Amino acid sequence: MKVVVVSGGVISGLGKGITTSSLGRLLKARGIAVTILKIDPYLNVDAGTMNPYQHGEVFVLDDGTEADLDLGNYERFLGQSLVGTHNLTTGKIYRAVIEKERRGDYLGNTVQIIPHVTGEIKRSIRDVAQASGAEVVLVEVGGTVGDIESMPFLEALRELSYELGEGHMAFVHTTLVPVVGPVGEAKTKPTQHSVRELRAIGIRPTMIVARGPAPLSPDIKAKISLFCDVPPEAVISVPDQPLIYEVPLVLEAQGVGTHLTRLLGLPEREPDYGRWKTFLETYRRGGPSIEVAVVGKYTELRDAYLSHTEAFHHCQGTLGCTIHLQWYDSEDLPRNPAALARLNRSDAMLVPGGFGSRGVDGKLLAIEIARTKNIPYLGVCYGFQMAAIEFARNVLKLPEANTTEVEPHTHDPVVCLLEEQKATDRMGGTMRLGAQRVALTPGSKVAGIYDRNEIWERHRHRYEINPSYIERFEAAGLKVTGRSVDDRVEVLELSEHPFFLGVQYHPEFLSRPEAAHPLYRAMVVAALERKEVASSVAAAPARA
Numbered sequence: 001m002k003v004v005v006v007s008g009g010v011i012s013g014l015g016k017g018i019t020t021s022s023l024g025r026l027l028k029a030r031g032i033a034v035t036i037l038k039i040d041p042y043l044n045v046d047a048g049t050m051n052p053y054q055h056g057e058v059f060v061l062d063d064g065t066e067a068d069l070d071l072g073n074y075e076r077f078l079g080q081s082l083v084g085t086h087n088l089t090t091g092k093i094y095r096a097v098i099e100k101e102r103r104g105d106y107l108g109n110t111v112q113i114i115p116h117v118t119g120e121i122k123r124s125i126r127d128v129a130q131a132s133g134a135e136v137v138l139v140e141v142g143g144t145v146g147d148i149e150s151m152p153f154l155e156a157l158r159e160l161s162y163e164l165g166e167g168h169m170a171f172v173h174t175t176l177v178p179v180v181g182p183v184g185e186a187k188t189k190p191t192q193h194s195v196r197e198l199r200a201i202g203i204r205p206t207m208i209v210a211r212g213p214a215p216l217s218p219d220i221k222a223k224i225s226l227f228c229d230v231p232p233e234a235v236i237s238v239p240d241q242p243l244i245y246e247v248p249l250v251l252e253a254q255g256v257g258t259h260l261t262r263l264l265g266l267p268e269r270e271p272d273y274g275r276w277k278t279f280l281e282t283y284r285r286g287g288p289s290i291e292v293a294v295v296g297k298y299t300e301l302r303d304a305y306l307s308h309t310e311a312f313h314h315c316q317g318t319l320g321c322t323i324h325l326q327w328y329d330s331e332d333l334p335r336n337p338a339a340l341a342r343l344n345r346s347d348a349m350l351v352p353g354g355f356g357s358r359g360v361d362g363k364l365l366a367i368e369i370a371r372t373k374n375i376p377y378l379g380v381c382y383g384f385q386m387a388a389i390e391f392a393r394n395v396l397k398l399p400e401a402n403t404t405e406v407e408p409h410t411h412d413p414v415v416c417l418l419e420e421q422k423a424t425d426r427m428g429g430t431m432r433l434g435a436q437r438v439a440l441t442p443g444s445k446v447a448g449i450y451d452r453n454e455i456w457e458r459h460r461h462r463y464e465i466n467p468s469y470i471e472r473f474e475a476a477g478l479k480v481t482g483r484s485v486d487d488r489v490e491v492l493e494l495s496e497h498p499f500f501l502g503v504q505y506h507p508e509f510l511s512r513p514e515a516a517h518p519l520y521r522a523m524v525v526a527a528l529e530r531k532e533v534a535s536s537v538a539a540a541p542a543r544a
């Protein structure tokens with residue numbers, strides 16, 4: 001078992017997740033079996049109960065785990081699906097320790113952070129290594145070195161490195177090298193301090209990844225090397241990139257692959273990035289451009305919709321077009337004529353998932369525009385439920401149609417609570433979660449897009465389309481073309497529209513750079529076609 005730990009210094013939000021994912025990709029390109037595990041030192045058991053405004057998107061895994069968004073980056077960079085044991089939190093560790101204590105497993109001993117909590121952490125890491133069969137486990141430690149919360153985790157990793165012995169573990173420390181002053185001087189002091197902090201707890205970094213706006217000069221690298229006791233070739237500069245998928249190649253260009261494999265005694269092979277490089281070239285080249293409207297209530301914090309943004313990047317790098325995402329705050333939209341005018345000119349529209357009543361009117365308004373103006377539309381989860389409500393109100397003429405999430409006593413509950421949810425009063429991990437099988441109607445648009453009649457997609461919801469309205473929807477042209485094994489409505493598509501699809505599940509979680517999700521791809525293609533037709537009409541000479 002070999003372990004690469006990625007810690008962070010100075011500030012959080014340095015892109016440790018991208019660094020970790022990129023290191024994983026770099027090893028994978030050398031034919032080494034890798035996996036990644038994230039440590040989140042907060043006390044929440046999982047990210048499911050956390051506000052997207054504080055922590056960004058909640059990423060859902062196949063097994064239904066509601067995980068930190070970095071798990072999404074790992075899956076996208078590695079092209080591998082992960083399971084819930086790959087996201088450790090203080091909440092999970094303490095829960096396990098306390099359960100053991102209550103069972104009497106500690107045989108009367110005093111239960112302490114060291115060795116019991118650290119022991120539980122080490123056991124969890126070893127279990128992931130074993131279950132995944134990976135030769136190298138990358139462990140990203142969330143937060144910043146020096147935080148009280150991360151101490152037990154770093155201590156456990158220190159112990160693990162001692163137990164595994166020389167040459168089995170590498171410590172990559174990610175820090176900020178700020179550029180300050182009128183002449184733009186790169187400052188190494190914060191890095192020196194954070195490395196000192198790491199050393200104080202018995203960890204000596206083997207590699208420093210310096211983040212900052214610009215590449216580090218050779219003397220700054222030399223200075224960091226001298227002060228922090230790492231060889232100059234192990235000081236890596238990762239300046240901000242226009243696209244995160246460039247980072248593995250930025251690391252590669254500085255010899256990280258060779259350095260890391262030597263450190264860990266792994267075979268030195270030529271890396272093979274396969275389609276990764278083609279993806280990057282296509283992305284950089286771009287092509288005909290489209291503007292995609294994203295209408296949601298968390299638009300202030302883009303991380304809240306991270307997987308959607310990435311799915312569009314994957315389309316750009318696959319289809320060779322340029323995609324501009326235009327964000328609309330659904331709460332502000334109804335009273336913002338300029339935004340509405342622009343929205344009307346969008347080439348495509350996405351309404352992502354969401355919860356609660358805030359911003360619902362704006363979403364309904366946007367969907368009406370997409371439906372009536374033939375703008376390609378993709379509704380995901382709440383965006384799918386909203387599409388059903390908009391249709392019920394404006395086409396079926398049921399003005400009170402609503403979801404019981406917004407209006408519990410509505411006359412027309414076209415979206416209602418899932419039966420099994422009625423017995424639940426706990427919030428954590430209780431939604432309909434994870435990968436579920438969906439049967440698509442043969443011959444439907446959606447089946448054509450996937451090119452199959454059965455799919456597995458990830459879910460996260462409490463409400464569903466009320467079956468008693470299906471007949472009326474279908475009679476008016478909104479067809480149910482996907483159903484779960486237990487007959488819930490999973491897909492709705494409008495027959496009289498070039499591209500109008502709603503899905504109860506979250507396709508964004510399965511899009512990968514080397515395999516853009518079929519639904520996003522199809523929507524972008526529909527937008528490109530519509531734009532091409534529109535511009536050729538505009539370019540045609542006026543008839544005499």
Ligand code: GLN
Pocket residue numbers: 352353354355356380381382383405460461462463464
């Ligand atoms: N709030 C809706 C539900 O719980 C949609 C959830 C979502 O968009 N993830 O069913």
